Amino acid sequence: MASEHKPTKKMAINAQKGLDLRDRFDCGGTEVGVKRAKQIVEGKPMSDEDVKSMHSYFARHDVDKDTKSHDWGNEDDPSAGYIAWLLWGGDEGKTWADKEREKVEE
Template sequence: MAGHVPPKAVADAAALGLELRAKFKRGGTDVGVKRAEQLKARRECSDADIAAISSYFKRHVVDKDAKAHEWGDNDDPSAGYVAWLLWGGDAGEKWADGVKAKLDG
């Protein structure tokens, strides 16, 4: 199965991540930016994309504990928060994990 279209909430989180990254010059990698552009445009995600998104969130949940800046603060966001948004934020985690669970059957 292929062609998983990101929900609007995922696209909105990715768009916010791109805005915050541009404004604060921190958060995410080139890979994260490319993913955010895909999600923001609501371009279809392959099964491999879903696996990568789900895996990202599993690896980066620890970023929520960083203290350099604030998690969830759009006025002084942590780099980890910006990166998290680039991958679709909490909505992206829920969506990717849900799709992956169906794929894994």
Template sequence: MQPVALVDNSFQAGSDDCEAIALRNGCISPHFSFRTIGLRLRGIFGRGGTEVAVARATELKNRDKLSPSTIQRMVSYFARHEADKKGRNFGSEENPSAGYIAWLLWGGDEGRSWALELKQKIGNAPD
């Protein structure tokens, strides 16, 4: 993998013909509501996710620029918490598990796919 350099709000590999990689979650559907559902459920049930997860949901909702280290933390979160999907009440909005709420705050399945794809493109680029 070629070194990657920060170019405005994107990363671009060393050669002129490489595509720039946006670090905003604009690639995620505008109808991507997992983050707002997670925030709503956390407010109603008072559980699920840490303050970091709430901050991540807010960044995703606002389409803030995310650093490469934040993308890596997202990838790491999803890898560690994949097993939560097997837990009781994961997927329920009537009585959601804390793990389900946290998963949504981090971007849900769509956020996981987006972060994994972006991580492959940026590699270990510095912030």
């Protein structure tokens, strides 16, 4: 049975920050990431497939935090990886996707 998953307010704040930084620095994220950010910001329920996609994004991109050329979280000189991470809901998005994926797998 498919279920709906509601993104959190903190995820929406992170996603909006990612969109703003992407506009300002013209880097970070793909069109898929931008679409995901807009979905999170709008607070629309997400499908099981969305949750699985988010979970796999975070699993693949956790290594981006190890960047040496930028300080992770620096909003005056953000890495493309940091901006992309925010587009997907940031750390709260990762925690949420991990938790929601467990529900999907049950």
